[in-house]
Amino acid sequence: MSRRPGTLHLNAFLMGVGHHEAAWRLPESDPFAHTDVGHFQELARIAERGKLDSLFLADSPVLWNNVGRRPSGALEPTVLLTALAGVTEHIGLIATASTTYNEPFNLARRFASVDHVSGGRAGWNIVTTAGADAARNFNLDELPAHRDRYQRAAEFIEVSRKLWDSWADDAALGDKAAGVWGDQERIYPPRHVGRYFKVAGALNVPRPPQGYPLLVQAGSSEDGKELAARYAEAVFTAQQTLAEAQAFYTDLKARTRALGRDPDGIRILPGIVPVLGGTEAEAHALADELDRLIVPEYAKRQLAITLGISPDDLHLDRELPAELPAEEQIEGAKSRRTLVVALARRERLTVRQLIGRLGGGRGHRTFAGTPEQVADAVEDWWQNGAADGFNVMPPVLPSGLAAFVEQVVPILQRRGLFRTEYAGRTLRDNYGLPRPANQFRADALATSVS
Amino acid sequence: MSRRPGTLHLNAFLMGVGHHEAAWRLPESDPFAHTDVGHFQELARIAERGKLDSLFLADSPVLWNNVGRRPSGALEPTVLLTALAGVTEHIGLIATASTTYNEPFNLARRFASVDHVSGGRAGWNIVTTAGADAARNFNLDELPAHRDRYQRAAEFIEVSRKLWDSWADDAALGDKAAGVWGDQERIYPPRHVGRYFKVAGALNVPRPPQGYPLLVQAGSSEDGKELAARYAEAVFTAQQTLAEAQAFYTDLKARTRALGRDPDGIRILPGIVPVLGGTEAEAHALADELDRLIVPEYAKRQLAITLGISPDDLHLDRELPAELPAEEQIEGAKSRRTLVVALARRERLTVRQLIGRLGGGRGHRTFAGTPEQVADAVEDWWQNGAADGFNVMPPVLPSGLAAFVEQVVPILQRRGLFRTEYAGRTLRDNYGLPRPANQFRADALATSVS
Known part of the structure; x- marks a missing residue:
């Protein structure tokens, strides 16, 4: 089989002291690091x-x-x-923010500001935020319906792109002699009136270095995939097997193409939880140590919420109940529920085993092995139409990220699969994606001539 | 007259390349610096x-x-x-944010995060945001009424304080051996149900280093002063004369006392635009150069908006019209309108002269003179019951801030009026204000005993 051209893409998914829920209990972990900016700055430097x-x-x-x-x-x-932009120069900076609980003007401005401050390294992971508990922090009694959240998300993105495009790239003149700072003709107020939003005026931040931040999406429900196909430039996804990952990849690229977009304009990155050891046995020993540190009662309660049932219906040493609410009945994180049930049924896991698997990567693929084996796993999916890269989710931080960078990355580099130097300066440069044109520019030129 | 005890407080009000609206036209100014993080980092280091x-x-x-x-x-x-926290260690960091166009959960969380990232140096300047143009960026057709905005602001602050207090300072345990990270009994969900907001759950950030960020207020309307007396710990205000400043100071301290608060718990800082020169003549030459660079047509339009009239009613070489809409009829920045009219009437300024005065400091007191004279002006107000300190608004940045720091601050230090070293680490330490107790702590202790 011929080598796939190009380079794979790697994202470091940072989460406190690690993606494994018991990582904080390891002797090496600082249990308060998840709110310590210094911890994250160290992680950013390692990545x-x-x-x-x-x-x-x-x-x-x-x-x-x-x-x-x-x-x-x-x-x-x-x-x-x-804070991470201040200690790095090249790496992209992607933050999750909710379209359900923000206003487009505020959020578009904040991402534009991060893009300016970081010299073009901002990315926005667009989420609609599942869960009634979040809704109750924002004047609501119940979670808005799944479909409603996604419709609002689509309009939110449209408004945000109008706001980022509300300044021509050359709107600022800085003409001191004439006393004219900018050209008002090159300001394009959105004057947006939609179902969810009315936003009249231009953003009060010049067009960001990247045009707009990289748009990222992570939900894998039907609504989520539709949103991704329409707007996303990178997609984080949880896939357990090569076949599932290939199906997801093929489907999403096809949806993207069907909407008239270049399928190469959307980078698909499944999650991988690399549990690394010098030998396979060492890797599995680390995985086992982490799973032993999970307190199952908390995890059982969380699993019950995901499945839409009572914790009393779950028994640690039995499989999941035969009857479970269907995805259609879940208004929360639909794709997560489906993935969890499929994993449990496929491998006939007890609740305790399932909790161990979910505690390690919350439904993402956990892979315990040597650096060489992890590199093989990465190459396999990348080479076989399952991934454009990976969302790397170290079980323990910072040590798991340092191990990946020091042990796995050099192997991928030697195989010619991964860069040895950054080619550009922006997040879009890293992903090999173009800077978007300003949607208003052509009209504006026509107007300014008249 | 005896020396007033204690130290005065100085805040650096950063605005682009200076508070004078024509500062960007000076040869020394970078007209694009106002969106350049490096420019602000330089200013922060100077301050x-x-x-x-x-x-x-x-x-x-x-x-x-x-x-x-x-x-x-x-x-x-x-x-x-x-970004400024990353290049400084001691100086407080105060940001303006609107209670009209944010949600308490989001904003309280962001300020808590800045307080964590900066090690306890965050302050929030609470504004209700005047102007229909802002309203139209947030789903509204018109600006909400002044009184409504202030009622919402008061409830917004109450909710925010509940959110910052929703974690006991000792809620996090980090007990690895027992597998218990925190004590759920020491989490106090606000369960707030009010006229403007329903916010059920606890904040997802531990209580900030300062308990909560320093609360700052800057509106001087009746509603603004009431809000300040109830909640503010520092107040920025525009006062043109010693007598006016004394009246404002006495009134606000009395209102604060009347509400059962310690009047020393609110620091009052009038604005001062120091135009510095080696001689008085040099200082006035700089002031004149800046005023000459103002383009009056833009400024006239802005003045008309402030006054609630048409630009056609203003003539550059005449005084303001005799008849103007009263403060009660203005739904925007009421106190600003009143200050502008008072200044124009008192000094019988033509519109062109008024524009010059406003262009320099937007209604704040401009003082052109030598460093010794500026230090005298500062000492005079501080000593005579008009100020606890000053909001320093250099006309040109960075040069005007550097001049103030290098030339005026040493004089104030020699006179024993200003610190020569930082005494503590937090913004509250700098202002000599206490870390607030957690409003829920007493109840919580009682509850956890039962």
């Missing part, structure tokens, strides 16, 4: 040393669960990304 | 070299006026403050 494309921060505007379970709370991602 | 208490960024979520007039747009303040 940039590995020439990774980007960093990513998940988010939801809610305090999850019982704080007994694990390190709780998180610094707001656009603030944290800005 | 910290001068041991100033804090930095301050104004803001409004709207693109003002015609971009021809002067450098337009601004980086979002909480993002910019975070």
Whole structure:
């Protein structure tokens, strides 16, 4: 089989002291690092040393669960990304923000500001935010319907792009002699009137270095895939097997093409939780140690919420109940529910085993092995139409990221699969994606001539 | 007269390349610096070299006026403050944010995050945001009524304080051995149901280093003063004469006392635009050069908006019309309108002269003189019950801030009026204000005993 051309893309998904929910209990972990900017700055420096494309921060505007379970709370991602921009030069900075609980003017402005401050390295992971608990922090009693959230998201993105395009790239003149700072003819107020939003005026930030931040999407429900095909430039996804990942990849590229977009304009990155060891046995020993540190009662409660059932219906040493609410009945994170059920049924896992698998990567693929084996796993999916790259989710941080950068990245570089130096300066440069043209520019030129 | 005890407080109000609207036209100015993080980082370092208490960024979520007039747009303040936190250690970081166009959960979280990232140096300048143009960026057709905006602001602050207090300072345990990260009994969800907001859950950020960010207020209308007396810990105000400043100071301290608060718990800082020269003549020459660079047509239009009249009713070489809409009829920035009219009437200024005065400091007191004279002016107000300190608004940046720090601050230090080293680490330390107790703590202790 011939070598696939180009380079793969690697994103470092940063989460507290690691993606494994029990990582904070390891002797090496600082249980308070998840709100310590210095910890994240160290992670950012490590990832940039590995020439990774980007960093990513998940988010939801809610305090999850019982704080007994694990390190709780998180610094707001656009603030944290800005702090990471200050200690890095090339790596992209992707933050999650909700279209359900923000206003487009505020959020578009904040991402534009991060893009300016970072010299063109901002990315926005667009989420609609599942869960009634989040809704109740924002004047609502119940979660808006799934379909409604996605329709609002689409309009939110349209408005945001209008706002980012509301300044021509050459609107600022700085003509001191004439006393004319900018050309008002090159300002394009959105005057948007839609179902969810009315936004009249131009953004009060010049067009960002990247035109607009990289648009990222991570939901894999039907609505989520439609949104991704229409707008996303990178997609994070949870896929357990090569066949599933190939099906997802083929489907999303086809949807993108069907909408008249270049399928190469959307980068698909499945998650991988690399549990690394010098030998396979060492890797599995680390995985086992982490799973042993999980407190199952908390995890059982969370699993029940995901499945839309009572915790009393789950028994640690039995499989999932035969009857479960269907995806259609779930108004929360639909694709997550489906993935969890499929994993449990396919491998006939007990609730305890399932909790171990989910505690390691929350439904993402956990792969324990040597650096060579992890590199093989990465190459296999990349080479076989399942991925344009990977969302790397180290189980323990910073050590798991350092191990990936020091042990796996050099192998991928030797195989010619991954860059040895950054080629450009922006996040779009890292992903090999173009800077978008200004949607208003042609009209504006015509107008300014008349 | 005896020396007033204590130290005065100095805030550096940062605005692009200076507070004078024509500063960008000077040969020394970079007309694009107002969106350049490096420019602001230089300013922050200069201010910290001068041991100033804090930095301050104004803001409004709207693109003002015609971009021809002067450098337009601004980086979002909480993002910019975070970038400034990274290059400083002691100086406080105060950002303006609107209670009319934000949600409490989002904003309280962002300020808590800045407070964590900066090690306890965040302050929030609470504004209700005047102007229909801003309203039209947020789904509204018209500006909400002044009284309504202030009622919403009060509830917004109450909710925010509940959110910052929603974690006990000792809620996080980090008990690895027991597998218990935090104590859920020490989490206090606000369960707030009010006229403007329903916010159920606890914040997803631990209680900030300062308890909560310093609360700052700057409106001087009746509603504004009431809000300040109830909640503010520092107040920025525009006062032109010693007598007016004394009256404002006495009134606000009395209102604060009347509400059962310690009047020393609110620091009052009038604005001063120091135009510095080696001699008085040099200072006035700089002031004149700046005023000559103003393009009056833009400024006339802005003045008309402030006064609630048509630009056609203003003539550059005549005084203001005898009949003007009263403050009660203005739904925008009431106190600004009143200040502008009082200044024009008192000094019988033509519109052109008024524009010059406003262009220099937008209604704040401009003082042109030698460093010794500026230090005298500062000492005079501080000593005579008109100010606890000053909001320093250099006409040109960075040069005007550097001049203030290098020439005026040493005089104030020699006179024993200003610190020579920072005494603490937080913004509250700088202002000599206490860290607030958690409003829920007593109940919580009682509950956890039962």
